[in-house]
Structure formats: C-alpha cells, structure tokens
Amino acid sequence: MAHPTHPQRLLVAALLAGACLAATAQDKVLNLYSARHYQTDEALYANFTKATGIKINRIDADDAGVTTRLKAEGASSPADVVLLVDAARLVKAESEGMFQPVNSAVLQQRIPAHLRDDSDGGGPQWFGFSTRARIIVYNKAAVQRADVDTYQELGDPKNKGKVCTRSGSHPYNLTLFGAMLQHLGPQATEAWLKGLVDNMARAPKGGDTDQIKAAASGECAIGLTNSYYLARLMRSTKPEDVETVSKIGFVFPNQDSWGTHVNISGGAMAKHAKNSAEAVRFLEYLASDEAQVYFADGNNEWPAVASVKVKNPALEAMGSFKVDPLPIALAGANQTQVQQMLDRVGYK
Known part of the structure; x- marks a missing residue:
C-alpha cells in the first residue's frame, strides 16, 4: 500500500486544522455562573440554546460561592454571565470589579431604571430580571x-x-x-x-x-x-x-x-467575559417576554418587565400592591x- 508523501501529509494536517477551526467558530458557547438553582430555569436555558444555537456551560453555586470563584480565577475566569439573587450581592460584586458595563438598547428599554445599576460610564453593569x-x-x-x-x-x-x-x-x-x-x-x-x-x-x-x-x-x-x-x-x-x-x-x-x-434576582456580564456578544444576547433574552414568564411561573416571582402578564395562581391570590x-x-x-x-x- 502506498504511503502519503511529506507534502501530502502536510496538506492533510492543514485541512484537518482548518476543519477544527471552522467547527470551533460554529460552536458558540456561553459560560454561565449562576446562583439561581431553581429547577424550572432548566427550560429557560434549553429554550435559549434552541433559539440561538449557543450552548450554555453552567456552574451552579450560592452567591458567595459564585463571587469567591470569580475572585480566585481573576482574569483567567471563563465566566461570561453571572446571575445573583439579591441587590446587595450584585452591588458588592460590582464594587469589587467583577462586572463590566453592558451597552444594550434592549435592556435599557425593557428593564426599569430603578431595577438596574445606576452607575455612570458605558452603561449599567447589572440588571434585575425578576x-x-x-x-x-x-x-x-x-x-x-x-x-x-x-x-x-x-x-x-x-x-x-x-x-x-x-x-x-x-x-x-x-x-x-x-x-x-x-x-x-x-x-x-x-x-x-x-x-x-x-x-x-x-x-x-x-x-x-x-x-x-x-x-x-x-x-x-x-x-x-x-x-x-x-x-x-x-x-x-x-x-x-x-x-x-x-x-x-x-x-x-x-x-x-x-x-x-421589592428586591431582585439579576444578572451581569463578567469582567473578563471571552464571549461578550453571546453574553449580551443571553442577558437580552432574560428580558424577553418568554423568559419573564418563566421567572414568574417557575419561581413565583414578578417579571421585571412591567408589560409582561402572567397567570400564577399564588401571585394572583396575593393581589396587586404599591411598590417602593x-x-x-x-x-x-x-x-x-x-x-x-x-x-x-x-x-x-
């Protein structure tokens, strides 16, 4: 059997390398660090991947675990998006330099000003989604x-x-x-x-x-x-x-x-996000009508987007109220x- 010559081997290697690069370019990913560990969020993430083709790699921990990991990883952190479940935690993480500004007209329009970061410079660093x-x-x-x-x-x-x-x-x-x-x-x-x-x-x-x-x-x-x-x-x-x-x-x-x-569950783009376009797309997805309904039905929270209407029997039984x-x-x-x-x- 004839063996490939040296130039042929180089050509095969180059073609294989090119194929790998093309596959990598097509395989879009989002690395998510989440303190939201509600089972119903699984459907939320699955629908995002189905709609966008972006695969979510998720690390789950409590808020302290998420922020401790971000600190330890520093600039080498793979995290793209961080989800935390309290305004005090979001503010603390922001003050410790864990996030970066997000310039998104969609998020600015959908999320009310009093439910997002109010710092100056390049856009808010975090947003409340429920x-x-x-x-x-x-x-x-x-x-x-x-x-x-x-x-x-x-x-x-x-x-x-x-x-x-x-x-x-x-x-x-x-x-x-x-x-x-x-x-x-x-x-x-x-x-x-x-x-x-x-x-x-x-x-x-x-x-x-x-x-x-x-x-x-x-x-x-x-x-x-x-x-x-x-x-x-x-x-x-x-x-x-x-x-x-x-x-x-x-x-x-x-x-x-x-x-x-009223407190929030919110999200931000990580300071050293490698997949920033995917991060913004995911944060904008969390502000969509579809995702907002999941928050309400799945964990009995109210949507941050005021125009979204939900049918949750417990929330309906609680009734409407004046929000601070x-x-x-x-x-x-x-x-x-x-x-x-x-x-x-x-x-x-």
Missing part, C-alpha cells in the same frame, strides 16, 4: 393586621416577644434595611433595628420558610419573608403546608407611605453602613 417583595406574615390568632401593616411596626413595643427573622446580616435583610436607611435616615433606622432586636421571640435563625412556619406554629407570631417563599407554600398540596397557610395572614407593608420593598420606587442600587449600596448598625444593636 422581583420579589419583602412581606410581613403574621399568626391570625395572635396578631391584628393593623399592628403589622408597616415595617416600622416590627420595632414597636406593642409587638414585643412576637417577631422572628432570619439573620439580620443575610442579604435579603441587608437590602431591606438599606432601603429603610434611605427612607428614615441613620438615627431612626438604628433605633428601629434596636426595637426589632428587643421584639424578637427567639434568636434569628433559619431561612424565610422557617419564619413563616414559626409564625404559624406559635413559636413567634410575626415574620419577615420574601414573597415567593409564601407563594410556594400557597401552591403546595402537602397537608402540613396547607395547614401552615391557613393559620397565617400576610401584609404588603407601607401601602400608605412609600410602598413595599426607590432605586434598588441605593438600597444595596447601604449594606456596609447597615451591617455596622446591626453589630451595634446586637442583631445577629
């Missing part, structure tokens, strides 16, 4: 609704021994407290936090679902939770969840003043000052 309200739940047998219809009342002596929350230092609380700082000022906010500590039925512990169950069981009578935790219980058919929901009421606080605090229009970036930026207050008043 919203969740920080609501008050209460035991209907032990508390009157009128005694818990504002955040301020959580620190009122009339509710002494009735309140339970997760850690004050959890970002969900830090962002709410940061909003309160904007509304009340430093002195009144610290006094309010001290009142909250004085009113605790037990030391802060657990997650938001634990606060709902504690209020229902009588361990406490009043709790703070993100709205989607309650919505999950409302949609559950488990007897214990049905019983929990039957015992509690809920309030969208401060409807007669500035409105209820405070830019979420301002609330998130107050987290360091708030943490110092928490340390001073002993809010663990």
Whole structure:
C-alpha cells in the first residue's frame, strides 16, 4: 500500500486544522455562573440554546460561592454571565470589579431604571430580571393586621416577644434595611433595628420558610419573608403546608407611605467575559417576554418587565400592591453602613 508523501501529509494536517477551526467558530458557547438553582430555569436555558444555537456551560453555586470563584480565577475566569439573587450581592460584586458595563438598547428599554445599576460610564453593569417583595406574615390568632401593616411596626413595643427573622446580616435583610436607611435616615433606622432586636421571640435563625412556619406554629407570631417563599407554600398540596397557610395572614407593608420593598434576582456580564456578544444576547433574552414568564411561573416571582402578564395562581391570590420606587442600587449600596448598625444593636 502506498504511503502519503511529506507534502501530502502536510496538506492533510492543514485541512484537518482548518476543519477544527471552522467547527470551533460554529460552536458558540456561553459560560454561565449562576446562583439561581431553581429547577424550572432548566427550560429557560434549553429554550435559549434552541433559539440561538449557543450552548450554555453552567456552574451552579450560592452567591458567595459564585463571587469567591470569580475572585480566585481573576482574569483567567471563563465566566461570561453571572446571575445573583439579591441587590446587595450584585452591588458588592460590582464594587469589587467583577462586572463590566453592558451597552444594550434592549435592556435599557425593557428593564426599569430603578431595577438596574445606576452607575455612570458605558452603561449599567447589572440588571434585575425578576422581583420579589419583602412581606410581613403574621399568626391570625395572635396578631391584628393593623399592628403589622408597616415595617416600622416590627420595632414597636406593642409587638414585643412576637417577631422572628432570619439573620439580620443575610442579604435579603441587608437590602431591606438599606432601603429603610434611605427612607428614615441613620438615627431612626438604628433605633428601629434596636426595637426589632428587643421584639424578637427567639434568636434569628433559619431561612424565610422557617419564619413563616414559626409564625404559624406559635413559636413567634410575626415574620419577615420574601414573597415567593409564601407563594410556594400557597401552591403546595402537602397537608402540613396547607395547614401552615391557613393559620397565617400576610401584609404588603407601607401601602400608605412609600410602598413595599421589592428586591431582585439579576444578572451581569463578567469582567473578563471571552464571549461578550453571546453574553449580551443571553442577558437580552432574560428580558424577553418568554423568559419573564418563566421567572414568574417557575419561581413565583414578578417579571421585571412591567408589560409582561402572567397567570400564577399564588401571585394572583396575593393581589396587586404599591411598590417602593426607590432605586434598588441605593438600597444595596447601604449594606456596609447597615451591617455596622446591626453589630451595634446586637442583631445577629
């Protein structure tokens, strides 16, 4: 059998190399670091790949895990898009140089100004894609609704021994407290936090679902939770969840003043993104009607895009409410000052 000559071997090698380059050029990818670990997001990602041909390589971790990994990887990080689930976390990551500006007319048009980064220079660095309200739940047998219809009342002596929350230092609380700082000022906010500590039925512990169950069981009578935790219980058919929901009421606080605090789940382009065009395309996809409906149906969140209508039985049952229009970036930026207050008043 004849063997290929040296020039023939070179030609074959060149053709193979060219074929590999062509395949690489066609295989578009997006490297996603996500703190959103909701099962229903799988369909969201699959539909993006189906529509665009862009394959998603995903790393899942909690927010701290995502940001720690980004720090450790530095300029060699493969991350293109980062998804985090709280404004305080997004602001902190931005301040530590983990993101870059995104100049997108689609995102500027679709995502309201108060739900995105407000920094100058080249465009916002992060955008909120879904919203969740920080609501008050209460035991209907032990508390009157009128005694818990504002955040301020959580620190009122009339509710002494009735309140339970997760850690004050959890970002969900830090962002709410940061909003309160904007509304009340430093002195009144610290006094309010001290009142909250004085009113605790037990030391802060657990997650938001634990606060709902504690209020229902009588361990406490009043709790703070993100709205989607309650919505999950409302949609559950488990007897214990049905019983929990039957015992509690809920309030969208401060409807007669500035409105209820709303937090976000959001995304950004990573500082050292290698696939920037794909990153922008994915972020714009998250603002599409299709993706916005997934956020609402899948994790009981409200769409960030106001024009998108959803049919979620739990959200419909909760009803409409007045939203605090405070830019979420301002609330998130107050987290360091708030943490110092928490340390001073002993809010663990």
